[in-house]
Amino acid sequence: MHIIFDKNSKTFFLENKEISYVFKIEESGFLRHLYWGKRISRDSLNHLDYFTESQSVFLGDMDRMHPIEEYPLELGSFGNRGDYRESSISINNLGHRTLDLRYKSHKILSEKPEIDGMPSLRDGKTLKITMFDNVNKIKVDVFYTIYDDSNAIARRMEIVNLNDHEIKIEKAFSACVDIIPKENMQAITFHGAWLRERMQEKNDITHAGIEISSTRGVSSAQTNPSMIIAGANTTMYQGTAIGINLIYSGDFAIKAKQDQYGRIRLTAGINDEDFDWTLKKNEKFSTPEAVFVYSCNGINAMSQSFHNLYRNHLINSDWVKKSRPIICNNWEATGVDFNEKKLMRFIDSLKGSGVDTFVLDDGWFLGRNSDSSSLGDWIVDKKKLPRGLEFIIEYTHKAGLKFGLWFEPEMISKNSLLYQHHPDWAIKSNTIASEGRNQYVLDLSKNEVCDFVIDTINKYLDTYKINYIKWDMNRYLTESFSSELGTRSKEHHHRYNLGLYKVLDAVIKTHPDVFFEGCASGGARFDAGMLAFFPQIWASDNSDAYSRSIIQTHTSLFYPLSSIDCHVTTGTPNMQTGRMSDLTARFSVASMGSFGCEMDFSKLSDEDKRNIREFIAFYKKYFQTLVLSGDTYILSQMNDNNLWAQQIVSKDKALSAISILQGLNKPIPEEKRIYPQGLVASACYRIMVGKQEKLLAKLRGDTIMNAGINVNNWPLRSDPNGIGLNFGDFVGQTLILEQEENETIEKD
Ligand code: DGJ
Numbered sequence: 001m002h003i004i005f006d007k008n009s010k011t012f013f014l015e016n017k018e019i020s021y022v023f024k025i026e027e028s029g030f031l032r033h034l035y036w037g038k039r040i041s042r043d044s045l046n047h048l049d050y051f052t053e054s055q056s057v058f059l060g061d062m063d064r065m066h067p068i069e070e071y072p073l074e075l076g077s078f079g080n081r082g083d084y085r086e087s088s089i090s091i092n093n094l095g096h097r098t099l100d101l102r103y104k105s106h107k108i109l110s111e112k113p114e115i116d117g118m119p120s121l122r123d124g125k126t127l128k129i130t131m132f133d134n135v136n137k138i139k140v141d142v143f144y145t146i147y148d149d150s151n152a153i154a155r156r157m158e159i160v161n162l163n164d165h166e167i168k169i170e171k172a173f174s175a176c177v178d179i180i181p182k183e184n185m186q187a188i189t190f191h192g193a194w195l196r197e198r199m200q201e202k203n204d205i206t207h208a209g210i211e212i213s214s215t216r217g218v219s220s221a222q223t224n225p226s227m228i229i230a231g232a233n234t235t236m237y238q239g240t241a242i243g244i245n246l247i248y249s250g251d252f253a254i255k256a257k258q259d260q261y262g263r264i265r266l267t268a269g270i271n272d273e274d275f276d277w278t279l280k281k282n283e284k285f286s287t288p289e290a291v292f293v294y295s296c297n298g299i300n301a302m303s304q305s306f307h308n309l310y311r312n313h314l315i316n317s318d319w320v321k322k323s324r325p326i327i328c329n330n331w332e333a334t335g336v337d338f339n340e341k342k343l344m345r346f347i348d349s350l351k352g353s354g355v356d357t358f359v360l361d362d363g364w365f366l367g368r369n370s371d372s373s374s375l376g377d378w379i380v381d382k383k384k385l386p387r388g389l390e391f392i393i394e395y396t397h398k399a400g401l402k403f404g405l406w407f408e409p410e411m412i413s414k415n416s417l418l419y420q421h422h423p424d425w426a427i428k429s430n431t432i433a434s435e436g437r438n439q440y441v442l443d444l445s446k447n448e449v450c451d452f453v454i455d456t457i458n459k460y461l462d463t464y465k466i467n468y469i470k471w472d473m474n475r476y477l478t479e480s481f482s483s484e485l486g487t488r489s490k491e492h493h494h495r496y497n498l499g500l501y502k503v504l505d506a507v508i509k510t511h512p513d514v515f516f517e518g519c520a521s522g523g524a525r526f527d528a529g530m531l532a533f534f535p536q537i538w539a540s541d542n543s544d545a546y547s548r549s550i551i552q553t554h555t556s557l558f559y560p561l562s563s564i565d566c567h568v569t570t571g572t573p574n575m576q577t578g579r580m581s582d583l584t585a586r587f588s589v590a591s592m593g594s595f596g597c598e599m600d601f602s603k604l605s606d607e608d609k610r611n612i613r614e615f616i617a618f619y620k621k622y623f624q625t626l627v628l629s630g631d632t633y634i635l636s637q638m639n640d641n642n643l644w645a646q647q648i649v650s651k652d653k654a655l656s657a658i659s660i661l662q663g664l665n666k667p668i669p670e671e672k673r674i675y676p677q678g679l680v681a682s683a684c685y686r687i688m689v690g691k692q693e694k695l696l697a698k699l700r701g702d703t704i705m706n707a708g709i710n711v712n713n714w715p716l717r718s719d720p721n722g723i724g725l726n727f728g729d730f731v732g733q734t735l736i737l738e739q740e741e742n743e744t745i746e747k748d
Helices: 298-313 340-348 388-398 417-421 447-463 486-509 545-555 583-590 606-629 701-707
Strands: 002-006 011-015 019-025 031-038 089-092 102-109 125-133 138-146 152-161 167-179 185-191 199-204 210-213 223-231 241-247 252-258 264-270 277-279 284-286 289-295 327-329 357-360 402-407 411-413 439-441 468-471 515-518 536-538 564-569 594-598 631-636 643-649 655-662 684-689 694-700 732-739
Touching (some): 002 102, 002 125, 031 167, 152 277, 152 298, 167 289, 199 545, 210 223, 223 252, 223 264, 241 252, 241 298, 277 284, 277 486, 289 298, 298 631, 340 357, 340 388, 357 468, 388 402, 402 447, 411 417, 447 486, 486 515, 545 564, 545 583, 545 643, 564 583, 583 606, 583 655, 583 732, 594 606, 606 643, 606 655, 684 701, 694 701
Parallel strands (some): 327 594, 357 402, 468 515, 515 536, 536 564, 564 594
Antiparallel strands (some): 002 011, 011 019, 019 031, 089 167, 102 125, 125 138, 138 152, 152 284, 152 289, 167 264, 167 277, 210 252, 241 289, 631 643, 643 655, 655 732, 684 694
């Protein structure tokens, strides 16, 4: 990867093996975007000048010929001489709102600086460009980072007020770029709800624009901070796909809109709807980091680029390569209704199952017998656990298991001792205090509240031998106000998130041996900001195999499989959907991520127990390492084909696993094949079906990838080698493709 500055043409070339990102400093000092796409030579791109005679406002003293709206830009500032496109930065300087930022200097940095108080990517090569407004005395540093193991460009800004008086930032997006589309472009976005996270939507990007955003204080289940801009003809494996993702967990907006010249202005960052920020003399404001991945080879390559980037440069490097614990959590089996005896039975039944961590979920603290009380009172409930937490922990450890504990540290119940002592710690306004799931959110914009949370969790981790924390968050922010902020309440949501990052940093850094998993009513805060702290996040409270095949696949477009926590539950019909699916199907879907269980083994039939034990052993043998480090391929999507198939291939291409799920059964169905990817064309692979590892065929990679594998061999149940998918609804299977070590198949 390189960052090159051509002095003659004043052009920056950011490039790696596959992509180039090119922009130049105009005479006027604006940063003009020139090119973003497949790697090109470092030629002058002046021939791309495009100017019209449109009826616009002209640049006056700078350029009497060309209105600024005609320039594709890298930074769009508000009020700037007739640039009516979405701006990326807007300030109010004693009423003056025309920001005139011009290039001042640049530096190619030897090390990527961290962002104050926020997570960001590590490594890469970084360019810092300083832009300056001489009249408003405002400095803006624009950062670009490029990587060689991912086609990502990371971008962000820092704004400094050099006035003696304070100014107000009204908008500060992380990045802005004008894309010159090669074809009609569409935006793929991810909406959802509790139990239905990250559903996919596709819309043309027109002059009306597309915008996704959150004002919930949290990235949310309703919209994920991610967007794909893809050509109308782009597929998983062909065409242009630009992925946008924010390393941020709070209110965000990502906008894409065509301008009058058919270009798409793309902006991404903190949502400006309920935001402003007062900047005093010499103070600095940093935006979160935005990540843009460019793929010339379809959506799947974009997704792999994100996986490499986040595994190598975002997720805690102590954990990223370590096998994830195979947990069994008691939530779906017991809810808050448990006692010491029940838990002991639960733990006993896990012996020999292959599960290595028992996680005690919600309900272990003072008076927590329903969701209507006790959050904040992190004192062990002696009625449920008379011998204390230490007894259950020791009991778990003696059973050969690790111990995990659930917390919801950001919350306070009205019915709690904490609320009696600190009613002002709950976020509420002067008119109303809405409860969500019978609880309030703690005001993490206050230092003393952050200190309380840090001390509470740290005390537990220092006192008890806890190996794993599940960090839950079950409601969004409402009525944002903080007594300490007063009139600056539009800063509140961002300050809440800065407080949260501070807390997570303080707790996690001091306990490097404890594994932290994120959760928010299922997957309501599944974002790259959280991923920097939690190597793994609970993807959804919906554990139905069919729903999960959709939720997990969309999640995996941006976030690596190892970060997606997937559990098999006992419920059939499923607790959340009432849908029936057999254990093989549920296992097959849950294997495409960090696998775990939510069930009481003591209540399982011997056959189910044996089956689950075998499934776990099978997962450990083939999937566990692949999930951590393999390349992921989406072979078929449930919504498109009534068939889901996802594949992982080891980096050396010697091993691959495929999980498959059928939607509704169709008698005498159309022939369906899946086409595996990423194998060595000339190598011979054993294709094995299910945990029985039944040999289906031995074939060369090119045959498998091009002729495909038939997934509806018929008649099914009677065919011992059949994959057997079309007998029944929501049935699934796994395939293992393993390279024959010493066998070469000669070419004819
Ligand atoms: C929501 C989580 O998603 C569940 O897994 C469980 O931990 C409950 N909260 C407990 O209240």
